[in-house]
Amino acid sequence: MAERLIKTQLEHLKREYFCRNSQAEESAEKENQVATRIQSWYRACRVRAYISHLHKKAVIIQKIWRGFTARARVRQMVKAAYFIMKMNFYDEMAVRIQRRWRGFFVRKYIHSFYARKSYMEGLVIKNELVRRQLDELEDLQKRERDCVEMVKQQTAKLYQAHRLHHLISTKQCPGVFNSPFRTAPHEIELLLRRVKYQPPTKLVPRGRVSLLGIPGPSAPSFPETHGSPWNKSTRNCTSRPTLPPINKKKQQLSSDRTRQPSPPPQATPDPRQFRPPISCPPALHHHQV
Amino acid sequence: MSQRQIIQAFEQYQKSRMQFVQTVADMATRQQNIELLQKAGVISMLRPLLLDVVPSIQQTAALALGRLAENNDNLAEAVVREDILPPLVQSLASQNRFYKKAAAFVLRAIAKHSPELSQAVVSCGGVNALVLCLEDFDPGVREAAAWALGFIARHNASLSQLVVDAGAAPLLMQCLQEPEIALKRIAASSLSDICKHSLELAQTVVDTGAIAHLARMILNPDAKLKRQVFSALSQISKHSVSLAEMIVDAEIFPAAMACLRDPDDYVRKNVITLMREVVKHTPELAQMIVNCGGLVTVIDYLDDSRGNLRLPGVMMLGYVAAHSENLAMAVILSKGVPQLALCLSEESEQHIKVAIVWSLGQIGHHTPEHARAVATAGLLPKLLQLYMDASSSEDLQAKSKKALKSILQKCTDVPLLEPLLYEAPSNILKHVVCQFSKVLPKDSKARRLFVTSGGLKKVQEIDAEAGSPLQEYINAINGCFPEEIVRYYSPGYSEVLLKRLESYQPA
Numbered sequence: 190m191a192e193r194l195i196k197t198q199l200e201h202l203k204r205e206y207f208c209r210n211s212q213a214e215e216s217a218e219k220e221n222q223v224a225t226r227i228q229s230w231y232r233a234c235r236v237r238a239y240i241s242h243l244h245k246k247a248v249i250i251q252k253i254w255r256g257f258t259a260r261a262r263v264r265q266m267v268k269a270a271y272f273i274m275k276m277n278f279y280d281e282m283a284v285r286i287q288r289r290w291r292g293f294f295v296r297k298y299i300h301s302f303y304a305r306k307s308y309m310e311g312l313v314i315k316n317e318l319v320r321r322q323l324d325e326l327e328d329l330q331k332r333e334r335d336c337v338e339m340v341k342q343q344t345a346k347l348y349q350a351h352r353l354h355h356l357i358s359t360k361q362c363p364g365v366f367n368s369p370f371r372t373a374p375h376e377i378e379l380l381l382r383r384v385k386y387q388p389p390t391k392l393v394p395r396g397r398v399s400l401l402g403i404p405g406p407s408a409p410s411f412p413e414t415h416g417s418p419w420n421k422s423t424r425n426c427t428s429r430p431t432l433p434p435i436n437k438k439k440q441q442l443s444s445d446r447t448r449q450p451s452p453p454p455q456a457t458p459d460p461r462q463f464r465p466p467i468s469c470p471p472a473l474h475h476h477q478v
Numbered sequence: 479m480s481q482r483q484i485i486q487a488f489e490q491y492q493k494s495r496m497q498f499v500q501t502v503a504d505m506a507t508r509q510q511n512i513e514l515l516q517k518a519g520v521i522s523m524l525r526p527l528l529l530d531v532v533p534s535i536q537q538t539a540a541l542a543l544g545r546l547a548e549n550n551d552n553l554a555e556a557v558v559r560e561d562i563l564p565p566l567v568q569s570l571a572s573q574n575r576f577y578k579k580a581a582a583f584v585l586r587a588i589a590k591h592s593p594e595l596s597q598a599v600v601s602c603g604g605v606n607a608l609v610l611c612l613e614d615f616d617p618g619v620r621e622a623a624a625w626a627l628g629f630i631a632r633h634n635a636s637l638s639q640l641v642v643d644a645g646a647a648p649l650l651m652q653c654l655q656e657p658e659i660a661l662k663r664i665a666a667s668s669l670s671d672i673c674k675h676s677l678e679l680a681q682t683v684v685d686t687g688a689i690a691h692l693a694r695m696i697l698n699p700d701a702k703l704k705r706q707v708f709s710a711l712s713q714i715s716k717h718s719v720s721l722a723e724m725i726v727d728a729e730i731f732p733a734a735m736a737c738l739r740d741p742d743d744y745v746r747k748n749v750i751t752l753m754r755e756v757v758k759h760t761p762e763l764a765q766m767i768v769n770c771g772g773l774v775t776v777i778d779y780l781d782d783s784r785g786n787l788r789l790p791g792v793m794m795l796g797y798v799a800a801h802s803e804n805l806a807m808a809v810i811l812s813k814g815v816p817q818l819a820l821c822l823s824e825e826s827e828q829h830i831k832v833a834i835v836w837s838l839g840q841i842g843h844h845t846p847e848h849a850r851a852v853a854t855a856g857l858l859p860k861l862l863q864l865y866m867d868a869s870s871s872e873d874l875q876a877k878s879k880k881a882l883k884s885i886l887q888k889c890t891d892v893p894l895l896e897p898l899l900y901e902a903p904s905n906i907l908k909h910v911v912c913q914f915s916k917v918l919p920k921d922s923k924a925r926r927l928f929v930t931s932g933g934l935k936k937v938q939e940i941d942a943e944a945g946s947p948l949q950e951y952i953n954a955i956n957g958c959f960p961e962e963i964v965r966y967y968s969p970g971y972s973e974v975l976l977k978r979l980e981s982y983q984p985a
Binding site: 305309312313316317320330331334 | 741770
């Protein structure tokens with residue numbers, strides 16, 4: 190009995206095993222496919238979960254990182270903007286200072302109104318001063334010229350008086366210039382009385398020598414006076430001042446012409462140099478500073 | 479024939495030659511004889527006598543030739559044509575001083591007429607011979623040579639360059655230092671003639687140290703010397719700034735102003751010319767002269783002198799005022815403007831008037847102050863009159879228009895502008911009205927004055943094309959006044975009123 194049971198069980202088992210295997214074999218394919226599908230689905234879920242987990246984490250990291258860099262950049266931008274604001278302010282203030290300074294400097298030193306005004310006033314004063322000085326100078330020069338003129342005229346008069354010495358009036362006979370009908374003698378008569386007669390000598394050089402020893406204005410110079418280039422004694426050097434000849438020798442040499450006594454005690458002047466008894470008017474020497 | 483008779487014959491011939499030459503020389507001093515002498519063929523007669531054995535005949539013949547050629551350029555050309563110059567120049571090197579003087583005289587008399595004759599003298603080697611004479615001992619010979627060189631150099635720059643290239647400049651400088659006054663005069667005059675042409679020539683002369691010597695001679699009492707010295711200095715200074723500065727550095731200026739009171743006219747004229755040439759270059763130089771009191775001396779000079787002598791003074795004031803506004807104000811404060819107005823009314827020559835008008839323009843064109851100073855002297859109507867006068871030359875008209883315009887553009891004084899409203903032609907009127915349109919909106923007193931003096935009426939009568947700048951100015955002026963007043967003064971207003979009267983019906 191047990192053996193039959195075991196045999197039937199065995200048979201049952203064999204049949205069961207066989208059925209199951211044949212069933213399994215029949216549904217093996219389908220079950221395989223299904224299993225594959227379930228597995229793939231599960232795997233996909235797992236992977237998706239994994240990926241989404243990764244994504245989330247990545248997003249978190251990126252979020253934090255980007256916030257960090259952005260904040261750093263903003264901080265930098267704020268610093269820069271602050272710096273620029275400060276610089277603008279400084280620039281503005283510097284411009285104000287420079288403007289004030291330049292205005293002050295230009296108005297005080299370069300285009301100074303007061304300096305110009307005082308310059309103009311000073312100029313007017315200086316003009317007046319220069320004018321006065323020039324007037325004085327002109328006056329002085331005019332007086333000098335007048336004095337020289339006067340001296341020349343005096344010299345000429347004395348020379349005339351010297352030539353007309355013979356017209357002096359004597360005790361017996363009144364001269365031409367001392368007419369009895371006049372109240373007082375003429376000035377030429379007075380001059381004639383004053384002039385000392387000197388005999389002319391041969392050794393005095395020709396040419397007009399005036400009182401001051403400077404040759405007269407008509408000093409010969411080629412070719413204004415073209416007096417005889419064939420005359421060998423033409424004077425060439427025109428501005429040499431001539432010295433008066435020495436008296437003693439002159440008297441001796443002219444002794445054969447006119448017997449003159451020994452020279453009078455006072456120095457006899459050169460006959461050509463008429464030392465006039467009248468001196469220059471005091472005004473000449475007054476301003477000779 | 480005996481020896482005595484032979485000698486007698488020769489002596490007689492010599493005497494007659496001598497007499498002929500002396501007579502010709504004496505006759506040549508008179509102008510009316512020269513033509514007759516030329517017709518008689520005197521030059522061909524004198525030519526062989528120049529090469530005569532006897533020195534005195536040679537000298538007299540040369541003297542006669544010189545006198546003949548001096549005043550008459552036909553004769554001078556005849557002398558050149560007859561080939562007299564080459565033997566004359568050759569003998570210049572060898573003969574005695576009288577002959578040298580006479581020969582130099584002849585060269586001078588020929589060179590003075592024209593550049594071609596001077597060129598003829600130069601091409602015979604005259605310049606080198608004359609420069610040799612400049613080294614001679616005798617001052618008369620040097621004077622004659624310097625005079626001849628001066629006349630040669632006078633004509634143009636190339637001849638001056640030839641004279642300088644022959645080495646004349648240092649020798650003339652030595653002549654300047656000699657004691658003889660006549661030699662100094664001639665040397666200064668020749669230097670002045672050389673320098674006047676160009677900068678390089680002036681620079682060459684200055685390099686020999688001319689300025690110091692000329693500066694020393696300023697205080698010499700001789701008037702003619704002073705003329706030439708100042709003329710030389712002004713010719714030097716006119717070419718460039720550096721030369722003018724060198725002259726100023728020689729401390730001439732305060733001393734030169736003393737010479738401005740010299741009785742000789744030409745000394746004064748040359749001093750003023752020197753001041754003008756210096757002032758022309760830069761504002762600093764002008765400032766320096768103004769600071770020495772130069773302006774007042776110029777104005778006194780203008781007061782004293784007449785005619786052509788005034789020209790450099792007037793131009794000097796113009797140059798000073800042209801540099802800057804300060805200097806123009808200095809001119810105004812030194813009472814330059816009334817003096818210029820006086821000169822303008824006194825002078826009748828056109829070129830002097832042109833110079834005065836130009837100077838006034840330079841003075842008045844800087845700021846309203848300056849324009850007012852010029853206008854208060856009553857010069858604006860005068861300038862207008864000179865512009866419109868048909869007998870003024872073109873130059874005078876152009877310059878007075880320019881001066882008037884430039885002064886008007888700065889003039890802001892209404893009473894002074896008004897007289898111009900009545901007489902001015904339209905191109906000047908434009909500026910006058912423009913000034914009114916600028917001034918009237920700002921100044922109420924001026925507006926009242928404008929109305930009461932009849933200016934507004936005149937403005938209304940001006941006929942201008944619509945849209946032209948004149949019309950815009952007129953509109954601007956009309957805008958300054960209330961409408962009733964403008965209408966009151968507009969022409970034909972009385973007719974308008976009368977028409978209204980006709981159409982009016984009493985109620």
